[in-house]
Amino acid sequence: MSHWKHVYEKWRSFEQLDPALKQELDKMADNEKELEDAFYTDLSFGTGGMRGELGPGTNRMNIYTVRKAVNGLADYLVAHVGDARDRGVAVAYDSRFKSQEFAIETAKVLGAYGIKAYVFDTLHPTPLLSFAVRYLKTAAGIMITASHNPPEYNGFKVYNDDGGQIVPDEAHQIIGCIQEVEDELTIPHLQKDELEAQDILNWIGKEIDRAYLDKLAEISKLATGEQQQDKDLQIVFTPLHGTAHDLVLRGLSQLNFHHVDVVEEQAAADPEFSTVKSPNPEEHQAFTMAIELGSQTNADVLIGTDPDADRLGVAAKDSSGHYTVLTGNQLGALMLDYILTHSVSNLPTKARMIKTIVTSELGRKIAADYGVETIDTLTGFKYIGEKIREFESTGETFMFGYEESYGYLIGDFTRDKDAVQAAVLACEMAYYWKRQGKTLFDALHSLYETYGYYLEDMSSLTLKGKEGAEKIAAIMETIRKEPLTEVGGLDVEYVEDYLAGERTVIGTKLKESIELPKENVVKYILGNDSWICLRPSGTEPKIKYYFGVCGSSAQEGQQRLADLKRDMEDVISRVHNV
Template sequence: MAKNWEQTFEKWLAFENLDSNLQAELKDLKNDPKETEDAFYQELTFGTGGIRGVLGPGTNRMNIYTVRKAVNGLANYLLEHVVNAKQRGVAIAYDSRYMSQEFAVEAAKVLGAYGIRASVFTSIRPTPVLSYAVRYLNAAAGIMITASHNPPQYNGLKVYNEQGGQILLEEAEQITAAIQATGDELQVPVRDKKELEDELLLYWLGEEVDRSYLENLIGMTKMGQEELEREKDLKIIYTPLHGTGTDLVARGFKQLNFPNVTIVEEQAVADPEFSTVESPNPEEHQAFKLAIQYGEKENADVLLATDPDADRLGAAVKNKAGEYVVLTGNQLGSLLLDYILSHSNLNVYRNARMIKTVVTTELGRAIADSYGVETIETLTGFKYIAEKIAGFDSTGETFMFGYEESYGYLASGFTRDKDAVQAAMLTAEMAHYWKSQGKSVLEALHSLYEKHGYYLEGLNSLTLEGKEGSEQIAKIMEEIRHRPMEEVAGIRVEKVENYVTSERTDTATGTTETINLPQENMMKFILEEDGWVCFRPSGTEPKLKYYYGVRDKSEEASTKKLEMIQIALDEILAEIIKK
């Protein structure tokens, strides 16, 4: 008896109308049984906000049929759950990856089959602009075709709700159920593109949304009118890393009167191969290699890099030796938070709030506390930050800033996802401010450490790909959950936070309290002396991530403690894998 995946493979092979490119790839796959199984053994999981995977034929790959099936599920969900979904329609944007524009049009063709209007951008746009477009157009939902900073062979589809945030757990479960009810991905109904254009069920979006977005962007500034109108002497190098950020970031700087902006020419090309970098991820220092060369030539004050869909921002600044140092997401987020709060009249804001995730630095909480601003903590993922902001409409709380360690920041709720265009403007402003005070950005950071303590963080990940890899990650998490960890690197565990059971346990007394957050496959251990470690599988990549943080009175003491914890965690995981 044939295995299920073999039957699905044969079904695709026998399908007469199969896309010709996929047909050719499918025939090549026949010679590689392991690769064929991986392409067909499961359907792409509708995970954190959508689907993401390697391009190619198969139910476990990104192609027009898996995109159609996902959008078919979304269409059925919208018609059942969202008021006036047909008339309000869906906003669709896409990045510079292979097949991005084609997938955007396929999505519109499926929506059109249900009479749902699709408003599609005429060219590539950043993810935050899609988030804004949903709100601007009062759309029923949004679709962003992107795989963020994954390697070139990947693409993905992210779904946004009517608030402009990535869909939440309950929405994802309902859409997943509608996708599963769809049946055969090869038989999803689609309509002709030209017919949809004629009937205005496919509408092409141009500059209108960009202009409105830019108006909101300049409204964020903390500079006074006189300062805003003055030309700044800050020298900026900016790289969009072959992605979508070039146009809006450049226009944003122009609005704020930063004339000394040099764009890394080789990386301003929207190249789906990301040919000048190993990975188009501003979290990785190699992504700054060209920007650093430009910076040294121009004697630049700050280097900025946005990832391909321009929702994450990385920054590098000079140290005392004149070398460029890449800031971590935790460091840049903390600097931006301090800049915003120190330039806000907090008496004007009712119930000011800062939002961070459970794996983001505790320095943010210390900074917020010093200004009398309350910190709200969420699970990992910006959708949870967006959900909190949406809730503020009814609670009267005021959103000041939200961030996560993975280079995601939001300073104004006009978009409802991490926004590297916003963050680039704020970083330039913040650097300009400190320069005007005779201080470098790194000196400003060390002032924060001197005031609040040296908070340092680390992140490692274990990559385990394919079917076997995901099974192994599940087993490792199971072992960590049931492992009575009493200390890490000789530092006592004070509390154990189990996000599967939503319980926080005090190790000394055995008493438990409820964690008021959605359930997630994550374990966090709170250590003595303001330390912590956390394990969670990535929602978007085949990785097990482990985060850790420390605080001490000096940089040397914190660095030493951080290294000890990293070694201990590596040993713990090696031991579990050996089992």
């Protein structure tokens, strides 16, 4: 009998199995392929946590896989954080199916270890979990969320005591503890009433919100007098059925942005995300209702947050008067320019901007113009948070951090991407440019004219299940064994292999070390300030490939981008079908 079948039989015969999960297992009984996918492996716990489809099985999100992850984290905390039991763990959850249930299950397992749990009493954004860890000085944090994944997904993200997502060294130790758990079905846990009676379960109320909003007001670049004035900026906001509604509105209100229309159909939390194909502000279809409302109200700016409010999308009027959704790279460049323009009179000597290796090079150009050094990290905001923590000992000053996938951080009182902060600053920025007679779209093109037309794009190939994971691994192996020398008419100048930790200069035997953690990523640096980067997603069954170009005009940049994408699609198609 196959190993997965042994595991399936163990679950099926477990008398105390959760009734809802047992019912689902019964429905799957005649579908061997579905059963194999649910049991052939354990749900992967990566460098930040785990994410997967809801349902029964060791490869699914359910109370047993959550308990197993919490058990491993608790073992790690007890072994490595001397006062972990007293400091406790902060826990938050979003609007997804089972999120609140998984948060309470987390507290039950922590309670069995005598570790206090501070659980939000209502759903909250991811950045509030990061803030709560720092505010309460807990030993760790847990966020129950699957970000912008489809409705059938949920996830479990772990934060360290700095409020940042755990980094690889921490993750590997936690994973080791998780792997030592022999039976996910029989993990010790207390009941909710026991936790409350022993004062191990503590509910977080409005105190954290108020403290966060106080900090949020401090990121404004407006003079005190301007902050107190009513702003003639017409805003449309959609939280896309998620957690950002109240905090974004309160954050805008305290800076006297009162002309805000909310897309009511998308205001309420809804785990089905029933009005959108995907609750992801990166997807332009998510702005359909916001654009309709903006057209009715003649809005100056449209803002949209993903369900756990760590990503922000923004749309502004283009030269023809139509709303155009800005890319993450474009919005990040605008924010960086706005922040540095309003900081130039008191810029610290060791001011730093942080971006990821797949984020536009336009930000580096802008930062350099202000004498600000840019630091590159691997993909993932955990690395940006890690750098900010390092600054506390190096004397460097964090000015701004962003990634192309709509993640931004302005004030370091949180250590993860923060769509609430970004939403408020984006509106403030739109107000600033409106007073200059410009839209955000106009301001963006001024940046292009000054620094060059930096354009970027991303494609992906989704390959689900065991077979898909094997194909993704094979694609990356082939790319390494058969490196490209020319793409889109541009010569490859360097190949950066982040798994090997080395940069190869093409045409020579010269190799240079890359001083970043090892990760399964390959990046090609091409001529004319262009590049391509390939990496398997850490949260979805995808391989992603990113493109970046620079042109002297929009037309030149668009042509270079099209050439790169065409050639790379051919490469991926050929390798995939081999």
